[in-house]
Amino acid sequence: MIKKQENLTTKRNVLFWVGIKSTEPYLIEKHGGFKYLDVSRKSWEWWCEKNDVIFFPYETPGLSETVEHKPTWQRWFDVFDQIEAAGIDYNKIAVIDGSTLVKWDCPNFFDQAKGQVSAFRSIENFRWISQGADGYKDFFEGFEFDLKKYISCGFQVFGESHKQFLLELKHFYFENYEAIMSLQNDKVKRGTDQPVYNYMLQIKDVDVYTDMMPSLMLTHLNRFDWFSHNWQLEDKTPFFIKYGHIWFYSGFPNRGDRYNLMQQTWDMIKENYE
């Protein structure tokens, strides 16, 4: 349950942590279960307390149907509604996937956020990104999408000025639901909200800041050899722990790998959070 925040006289930053444990067998199978969320939560709760940030677990989406209306979509429709319904006087909001762990000494990234929305460019797999962009091109009436501006939806920071954009995204989603689902599930199959979100950012010429510290979004850890270590100096600390601040457990061959890797990481580092 979300408790109403009382006696708050100053605006505070909020971490909107996406941690929905769907009970749909299809999603449980697809994600290899949701135990990984329990590991993620421990790290984020600790970090938020340390940095005077409100930890807001997003566990109950507005629409209970999570196969037809994926949480990746619903988070954008619910983020302002739920935070405001809880009576929180917010400053900036960070939306982050529950497939992440935050390092104990991660800097307060709210200080780095600029523009209408701060996000990270997604360039880990240009083939996948371009297929998504090209697949939606006709739907967006031939809009010349710039691949150089494609961002990840996994971690964003914004303030109230982004509310209108998300409202428009919501209206667009429901007005075009059948067409979007057809592209998302049958024709394109390259992500859920991310291609549409990106198209709308570019069509509406939204001011997107993409220069936050790169260590705040370490993703595709396997592809970029982040699990390695410097054996030449006999230092066994994995590079991702030494240099990263937020680790995204995505891009693995088997989705079930996520929990195992997150739990192994947590077992290595948990004493730093006590």
Next chain:
Amino acid sequence: MSKNIVYMVNVVHDERSKSQKYEWSVKSWKNWCKNNNAELYVFDQLLYEIDYMAPQWYKTFIFDLLDESEVEYDKILYVDSDTIVHPKMPNIFDLQSEGEFCAVSNRFGSMDWVLRSLENYSKHVFEDFTFPYYEYFNSGVMLFDKTHKPMLKSMQEFYHTNRELLVQIQTKLGVGKDQPVFNFFVQKESKLKMLPYEYNMQDLMRFEAIGSDMLHTRCGWIYHFNCGVTPSPGYWMEQTYKYLEQQ
């Protein structure tokens, strides 16, 4: 009248370097220079015996070579000879302000290699001096100006003085030649400005950007065919050049 300079080292010294098809890179940059009021200079001579100094270090002689040829210059863009530039790339020289040393981060690739480079050179060569990993740049595309002349001269001297150690690290640890040294010198002696990935698209296979549809030409401006791109850098330089020429 001084002009902006694009400088490339293309020393053909063995059978391997003869077969690299670097001429496509030269053509590509020549065309871009023509459209952007810049001059291309290609250095193709051996300065030292190959066993004494690898041509990768010739980047540090840019100012000497330009001065020797009495070339008037303003800003300098160094590019590796396994790069192709998109003919419509905006004028990259506009991104640099006086005193800034511009390059693209090397965090787009194997972090194992990058971080071992950073850590090993820090420990063995630069007395534990270090810097943020995401500021470690690839030395295949570097933009700078006259203010960097003393720094490059220092690097030459550094090489002559520490050659034995540097060669030993290169040979035993395999973590880069000139690139780590450039990085440490820039961190210590200059003001680094990171350019976006589009200006030095490295390790294209890892990013799944390369294919017969020429996807990479839609994702950025400078294509760097390094990191063992298959079947060969030469193949992709030729294909990319010819494709862009037809656009």
